[in-house]
Amino acid sequence: MPVQIRSALTHALPAETASAELLEQLGELDARVVFFFCSHYHDGAELSRRLRERYPQAEVVGCTTAGEFVQDRGGEAGVSALALGAGKVRAAHVALARLGEAPEAAVRAAAERLAAAAGAPLRELDASRHAGVLLIDGLGMHEERVNEELGRVAPLLSFVGGSAGDNLEFRQTRLFWNGVSVSDAALLVLLEMAVPFTITKTCSFAPTAHRFTITRADPATRTVYEVDGEPVTRAYARAVGVRPDELDGAVFMRHPLGIMVDDEPWIRSPQQVLPDGGIRFYCQILEGMEVHVMRPTDLTGETRAAVGRAREALGGAPGGALLFNCILRRLELDATGGHPQFHEAFRGFPAAGFHTYGESWLGHINQTCTGLVFA
Amino acid sequence: MKTLEEIRHALCQHAGSEVVFGMINTRLVLRTGVNLRAIKPEADRDAATVQKVLAALREFGYLS
Numbered sequence: 001m002p003v004q005i006r007s008a009l010t011h012a013l014p015a016e017t018a019s020a021e022l023l024e025q026l027g028e029l030d031a032r033v034v035f036f037f038c039s040h041y042h043d044g045a046e047l048s049r050r051l052r053e054r055y056p057q058a059e060v061v062g063c064t065t066a067g068e069f070v071q072d073r074g075g076e077a078g079v080s081a082l083a084l085g086a087g088k089v090r091a092a093h094v095a096l097a098r099l100g101e102a103p104e105a106a107v108r109a110a111a112e113r114l115a116a117a118a119g120a121p122l123r124e125l126d127a128s129r130h131a132g133v134l135l136i137d138g139l140g141m142h143e144e145r146v147n148e149e150l151g152r153v154a155p156l157l158s159f160v161g162g163s164a165g166d167n168l169e170f171r172q173t174r175l176f177w178n179g180v181s182v183s184d185a186a187l188l189v190l191l192e193m194a195v196p197f198t199i200t201k202t203c204s205f206a207p208t209a210h211r212f213t214i215t216r217a218d219p220a221t222r223t224v225y226e227v228d229g230e231p232v233t234r235a236y237a238r239a240v241g242v243r244p245d246e247l248d249g250a251v252f253m254r255h256p257l258g259i260m261v262d263d264e265p266w267i268r269s270p271q272q273v274l275p276d277g278g279i280r281f282y283c284q285i286l287e288g289m290e291v292h293v294m295r296p297t298d299l300t301g302e303t304r305a306a307v308g309r310a311r312e313a314l315g316g317a318p319g320g321a322l323l324f325n326c327i328l329r330r331l332e333l334d335a336t337g338g339h340p341q342f343h344e345a346f347r348g349f350p351a352a353g354f355h356t357y358g359e360s361w362l363g364h365i366n367q368t369c370t371g372l373v374f375a
Numbered sequence: 376m377k378t379l380e381e382i383r384h385a386l387c388q389h390a391g392s393e394v395v396f397g398m399i400n401t402r403l404v405l406r407t408g409v410n411l412r413a414i415k416p417e418a419d420r421d422a423a424t425v426q427k428v429l430a431a432l433r434e435f436g437y438l439s
Contacts, residue, residue: 262412364405
């Protein structure tokens, strides 16, 4: 059987040179879908056009990033790519949702287009054979609404993905599909898999004894004001052992909040203390939710363990993976020099991914490495 | 249905498997904060909470 999967990584610029290097690494392949993740310095539309020219049977989808990686290396200001042949993905369908003021309606319409292409409503598709990938604008703050709508139209399908980045410039993120470049949008990719697959989600946190109930919050701005009836800065600072005026990015990165579901944390990362006393998060937290203050564990060890669980679920070594790793995890790896150990977790199979402004699976999440792992 | 426990029981039957139940329950927790696998005694019969959970599950297409 011809090669069914290859990954590629380049740091070349401009798009013409980068695409040539990617194509050389991807080589001969009857690709059904090509995912690529590029820096905001690259002309992603041009990259996708050139990849599509080379693989005309493939849907070519991608987005801008806060760093790119493949199984054994990574960096910033580059392009990573993963090409999947018919032996991995029987069919791939893509729909663009221009989110604007009505993200739910846009997702519903996109889901209908996917359903028409797949020949059945998404909620009726066999979830053991179909997986979804969601790439979404990383600055529009629409992730929760988009994930909730996906829960309505396809409650049993796993849409896994990431929010596009611009390497911490926070100016504009973009998505790309077969030569088209869009912002304020989401790309929904429906994959009919030819091989078994599983979803991996790992973070490097464990709950502490400190837990709160959110008593005042503004979900629209992802801000929490009070927990257990007390100003959030005071209660949170006390729990992590600092003064309220010492709360900063370093504290936040080590002590996010986690919603525990079946002993599994779903992380909400604090972003900043606001002048009005609230703490803004990278993810919504609703009033009434119970959250735990988390403590850091071993990022690379947890990542290895997650790949081990995926291996178990697949009944053997993975054949490939598409990965979405939070920018905050990248910053931790930058600070600790842990990138080689992070890549080591994916040794032995082709993988590609990017450092995100948020991950998606069943909802919007932070500070995870989440992805689609397949045989 | 007037309690979260009744909803949990109905959803278990409707879902048909632990995996499906787990997926729906996770979506429910992220959306409402209510975990049907760890129902708090004070929430079990709280009418507002029960209605919130029922509304979310109906939107998912579970429980009519």
